Amino acid sequence: xxxxxxxxxxxxxxxxxxxxxALNEIVTFDVPEDPPWRETKLRxxxxxxxxxxxxxxxxxxxxxxEVLGHASLLALEDIGVLELSxxxxxxxxxxxxTLLGAVARRAAEEGFESVGVEVIGGTPSVEFFEANGFECxxxxxxxxxxxxxxxxxxxxxxxxxxxxxxxxxxxxGGPPPELFAGYAAAKEAARAAVVEDLELRPSSYDAxxxxxxxxxxxxxxxxPYIVLAVHEQSxxxxxxxxxxxxxxxxxxxxxxxxxxVPSHRxxxxxxxxxxxxxxxxxAAEPGLLDVQTWNALExxxxxxVNAELGFKPDREWREYEADVVDLLRRLKS
Numbered sequence: 001x002x003x004x005x006x007x008x009x010x011x012x013x014x015x016x017x018x019x020x021x022a023l024n025e026i027v028t029f030d031v032p033e034d035p036p037w038r039e040t041k042l043r044x045x046x047x048x049x050x051x052x053x054x055x056x057x058x059x060x061x062x063x064x065x066e067v068l069g070h071a072s073l074l075a076l077e078d079i080g081v082l083e084l085s086x087x088x089x090x091x092x093x094x095x096x097x098t099l100l101g102a103v104a105r106r107a108a109e110e111g112f113e114s115v116g117v118e119v120i121g122g123t124p125s126v127e128f129f130e131a132n133g134f135e136c137x138x139x140x141x142x143x144x145x146x147x148x149x150x151x152x153x154x155x156x157x158x159x160x161x162x163x164x165x166x167x168x169x170x171x172x173g174g175p176p177p178e179l180f181a182g183y184a185a186a187k188e189a190a191r192a193a194v195v196e197d198l199e200l201r202p203s204s205y206d207a208x209x210x211x212x213x214x215x216x217x218x219x220x221x222x223x224p225y226i227v228l229a230v231h232e233q234s235x236x237x238x239x240x241x242x243x244x245x246x247x248x249x250x251x252x253x254x255x256x257x258x259x260x261v262p263s264h265r266x267x268x269x270x271x272x273x274x275x276x277x278x279x280x281x282x283a284a285e286p287g288l289l290d291v292q293t294w295n296a297l298e299x300x301x302x303x304x305v306n307a308e309l310g311f312k313p314d315r316e317w318r319e320y321e322a323d324v325v326d327l328l329r330r331l332k333s
Contacts, residue, residue, distance in 0.1 A: 001068060001090075003098050006059040009047035015059070016043050018067040022087050029088040030123040031315075035289075040247040041221025048219045049074065051212050058102045060086070060095045071099040073106050073115070080112040080324075084125075096128060097331060104327045114321050121316030133330050134320035140294040141303075143311035147290055150278065150310055158275035158308070163267030165233060168276050171226040172284055174214040179237070180207040183228075186237040190259040221247035224256075225284065227277045229269040237261070239269035241277050245285050253281060255293035258302060271305045278309070 229239035
């Protein structure tokens with residue numbers, strides 16, 4: 001077994017194909033209900049980052065060149081974000097700990113005190129990371145909406161149920177530049193009310209970063225769809241919901257943020273804009289089968305909205321954190 005640093009942006013096509021096979025082996029074993037990955041823009045998905053961020057990747061391969069595992073470290077401002085996956089047949093053969101060691105050493109070189117990782121509940125990754133000293137810092141519940149079971153008549157009533165004085169606007173591909181400042185301001189206004197997690201995903205709370213985020217999404221093969229609630233008297237953005245359809249898994253959409261600006265709560269904005277989003281997705285993405293969303297267990301209002309729309313709890317999604325020095329000490333011993 002060999003572990004080497006790997007650049008997906010410059011890798012031969014055969015290596016991208018081998019990583020794809022490994023990813024789908026893992027999906028079939030760990031989360032068989034999830035859709036398989038496709039090669040479409042997989043290279044870009046693995047290689048492209050936001051401006052100012054760095055991702056380092058590693059491959060573990062057998063003597064014959066077969067991909068056994070893949071890991072990466074994304075350098076954010078305050079934390080290094082780890083991804084690690086190993087094919088089922090190679091687990092418990094030190095492929096996983098060897099990859100983890102490569103990531104931990106790089107995190108130390110980059111000056112990070114801690115690393116974080118998202119772990120899917122009910123998979124062997126939970127036991128692996130806990131055995132290596134990672135502590136669970138935050139838990140979300142993934143909820144799935146099967147579009148074949150949606151009551152579209154009732155959903156239409158929800159979409160029309162927005163309070164007086166507000167209108168809904170839809171932007172496939174992302175909001176136009178003239179809305180960037182207002183969009184980012186709405187996200188910043190709602191930020192203080194959000195349950196704090198480890199922030200393992202980049203956020204966009206200013207106009208420039210929002211613009212960069214949208215460019216990065218498109219470059220990685222992730223098409224965003226945006227629905228806004230606009231307060232008509234002030235012409236400000238009062239609420240928003242974001243869904244992304246990945247080219248690598250085009251049958252399943254990912255729900256990103258759904259936000260109500262605190263001063264505009266109580267007018268049914270979240271329910272209306274999320275319902276409208278589903279109608280737009282049905283028209284724009286006819287191959288879409290379902291939508292997945294993640295919610296903190298403490299976010300009861302949004303959990304209730306999702307339940308009314310037809311989302312059903314599926315799996316826990318956990319964020320783990322480890323001290324880098326302690327992690328290196330454990331791996332060495």
